Amino acid sequence: FQAPVIDFLGLSEKVLVFPYETDFSFVALIPQKEMALRAFTLCMRVATELPEERQIILFAYRTADYDELNVWREKDGRVSFYLSGDGVFFRLPPLSTFRTSLCLTWESRSGLAAFWADGRRSTYQVYKPGHSVRPKGTVLLGQDPDKHLGGLEATQSFVGEMTDVNMWDFVLSRSMIQAWHYGHKVPKGNIFDWASLEYELSGNVLVVDDD
Amino acid sequence: FQAPVIDFLGLSEKVLVFPYETDFSFVALIPQKEMALRAFTLCMRVATELPEERQIILFAYRTADYDELNVWREKDGRVSFYLSGDGVFFRLPPLSTFRTSLCLTWESRSGLAAFWADGRRSTYQVYKPGHSVRPKGTVLLGQDPDKHLGGLEATQSFVGEMTDVNMWDFVLSRSMIQAWHYGHKVPKGNIFDWASLEYELSGNVLVVDDD
Amino acid sequence: FQAPVIDFLGLSEKVLVFPYETDFSFVALIPQKEMALRAFTLCMRVATELPEERQIILFAYRTADYDELNVWREKDGRVSFYLSGDGVFFRLPPLSTFRTSLCLTWESRSGLAAFWADGRRSTYQVYKPGHSVRPKGTVLLGQDPDKHLGGLEATQSFVGEMTDVNMWDFVLSRSMIQAWHYGHKVPKGNIFDWASLEYELSGNVLVVDDD
Numbered sequence: 001f002q003a004p005v006i007d008f009l010g011l012s013e014k015v016l017v018f019p020y021e022t023d024f025s026f027v028a029l030i031p032q033k034e035m036a037l038r039a040f041t042l043c044m045r046v047a048t049e050l051p052e053e054r055q056i057i058l059f060a061y062r063t064a065d066y067d068e069l070n071v072w073r074e075k076d077g078r079v080s081f082y083l084s085g086d087g088v089f090f091r092l093p094p095l096s097t098f099r100t101s102l103c104l105t106w107e108s109r110s111g112l113a114a115f116w117a118d119g120r121r122s123t124y125q126v127y128k129p130g131h132s133v134r135p136k137g138t139v140l141l142g143q144d145p146d147k148h149l150g151g152l153e154a155t156q157s158f159v160g161e162m163t164d165v166n167m168w169d170f171v172l173s174r175s176m177i178q179a180w181h182y183g184h185k186v187p188k189g190n191i192f193d194w195a196s197l198e199y200e201l202s203g204n205v206l207v208v209d210d211d
Numbered sequence: 212f213q214a215p216v217i218d219f220l221g222l223s224e225k226v227l228v229f230p231y232e233t234d235f236s237f238v239a240l241i242p243q244k245e246m247a248l249r250a251f252t253l254c255m256r257v258a259t260e261l262p263e264e265r266q267i268i269l270f271a272y273r274t275a276d277y278d279e280l281n282v283w284r285e286k287d288g289r290v291s292f293y294l295s296g297d298g299v300f301f302r303l304p305p306l307s308t309f310r311t312s313l314c315l316t317w318e319s320r321s322g323l324a325a326f327w328a329d330g331r332r333s334t335y336q337v338y339k340p341g342h343s344v345r346p347k348g349t350v351l352l353g354q355d356p357d358k359h360l361g362g363l364e365a366t367q368s369f370v371g372e373m374t375d376v377n378m379w380d381f382v383l384s385r386s387m388i389q390a391w392h393y394g395h396k397v398p399k400g401n402i403f404d405w406a407s408l409e410y411e412l413s414g415n416v417l418v419v420d421d422d
Numbered sequence: 423f424q425a426p427v428i429d430f431l432g433l434s435e436k437v438l439v440f441p442y443e444t445d446f447s448f449v450a451l452i453p454q455k456e457m458a459l460r461a462f463t464l465c466m467r468v469a470t471e472l473p474e475e476r477q478i479i480l481f482a483y484r485t486a487d488y489d490e491l492n493v494w495r496e497k498d499g500r501v502s503f504y505l506s507g508d509g510v511f512f513r514l515p516p517l518s519t520f521r522t523s524l525c526l527t528w529e530s531r532s533g534l535a536a537f538w539a540d541g542r543r544s545t546y547q548v549y550k551p552g553h554s555v556r557p558k559g560t561v562l563l564g565q566d567p568d569k570h571l572g573g574l575e576a577t578q579s580f581v582g583e584m585t586d587v588n589m590w591d592f593v594l595s596r597s598m599i600q601a602w603h604y605g606h607k608v609p610k611g612n613i614f615d616w617a618s619l620e621y622e623l624s625g626n627v628l629v630v631d632d633d
Contacts, residue, residue, distance in 0.1 A: 097333040230548035308544035
């Protein structure tokens with residue numbers, strides 16, 4: 001976190017390119033509201049050339065003492081997420097050099113959790129009913145901080161492209177998630193909205209036009 | 212390069228068939244303009260029965276001292292390209308006995324490089340920003356010359372079918388590349404245009420009707 | 423060929439079921455015209471549960487001294503055909519429990535040979551240009567005779583379903599082959615026409631309605 005940081009606003013029709021493996025390249029996202037969450041939908045489009053057996057951090061939200069909400073592609077190819085503690089694992093079609101639309105929905109009341117790949121829902125799993133995500137942390141794309149503001153590892157870093165990272169503090173319906181997948185209009189993310197996203201670039205991350 | 216050479220013009224609705232492994236069969240392409248390039252799009256349709264672990268040359272442009280622009284299917288199945296030096300590697304769906312539409316785009320300013328398989332873009336990689344491809348070389352299909360006009364190896368040769376080899380000195384948009392994939396009308400290649408291509412056949416290469 | 427033989431005519435909307443491995447079950451097909459061929463298209467729909475590494479005879483046409491035209495699924499998974507001598511091998515999507523539309527085209531003048539799986543053409547290979555298939559032999563489905571009218575081996579036999587075996591003494595166009603795949607009307611096979619096929623059942627082969 002010694003690297004020079006540049007602030008920007010809005011990534012409409014832009015893609016983040018993480019061109020190679022580092023322990024210093026990341027994008028910090030500043031949420032529009034505090035992330036005290038009892039439900040959420042997190043969506044992104046992601047493409048990677050990383051080999052199948054490589055762990056990949058897809059989204060990391062950490063407070064001082066906890067990994068509040070981390071999304072991973074695991075070594076065994078499964079996609080997972082963790083709410084401060086043990087995670088839950090899903091078998092999805094593999095991430096590839098072509099873009100995958102990936103959403104994750106979770107709701108505290110029932111604990112129902114699912115990933116959505118290109119608009120298709122995974123099997124539900126019941127995960128941490130009653131749990132709350134704590135506010136006042138930091139969201140990073142590209143790296144997993146093992147402590148608040150530090151402890152990055154190249155072998156977990158993201159390499160490839162990310163775009164359209166959006167987050168809502170509620171669970172979007174199937175039709176909304178499919179609309180989002182196809183690029184149709186949906187309610188703007190009230191935590192992160194790609195078109196008006198406030199973010200900080202650190203290290204070597206390119207912002208390029210999405211063609 | 213001792214083999215008898217025959218000049219031809221135009222391959223509209225024709226396919227090149229390289230029927231077996233040789234170190235003497237190739238097609239030399241004569242560009243419409245000098246290949247001093249700071250950007251390009253190279254497209255072709257290609258089908259091969261060669262085994263997965265076999266290196267295959269897909270396109271070779273060589274000047275006196277450099278492999279200026281080579282496209283390969285590597286031994287590990289990845290597709291790669293090289294601009295005079297180390298290459299860059301992409302994981303695409305495997306080439307097969309059925310035709311794949313394959314395009315490659317690169318731009319010197321940003322270094323952004325991508326393959327497009329059947330109209331779908333791979334993840335961007337950043338490769339040799341600032342570099343220029345040098346003019347006054349020779350383009351071969353079917354063989355990789357290890358020196359200018361010589362040094363061919365059967366174990367790298369192309370076996371299978373190639374058609375619709377087109378090249379532009381700029382980066383085509385996503386919609387243009389998808390139009391080309393589906394056989395719709397796009398701007399003619401200003402370096403190579405399959406319909407009016409000037410070429411020389413050498414060794415055993417068949418020109419057959421595309422059905 | 424000691425087994426009782428029953429003659430039949432026409433298999434419209436019928437499927438041949440070869441229920442288990444034998445060295446005595448087969449169907450002999452009687453051609454509408456002599457099979458002196460300098461070109462042909464052979465089509466069938468085939469489904470099998472046989473393991474990938476098992477050799478399978480798909481079509482056998484034998485004269486007194488030669489295997490005139492044999493089609494195989496080889497031990498390595500490739501599909502092949504042989505015109506009296508060494509064969510030619512193609513890597514197609516594997517045969518499976520689901521029906522595959524399989525066509526084979528060959529023309530003596532150019533030697534161009536291709537398989538078509540579900541309407542998609544394989545890479546052309548050049549095979550025995552100038553060759554002719556000899557007339558006055560016997561066509562079998564289900565078994566490979568190692569000599570004329572004898573020498574059957576259970577480990578090469580076909581197990582599964584075959585239907586819509588048709589043969590023409592010319593090369594059908596891409597659009598015809600795709601029409602046949604989709605069950606649309608195409609010119610009737612002038613060597614074998616499934617709807618009016620003359621055939622002999624031997625051993626344990628079931629003729630069932632195609633649903």
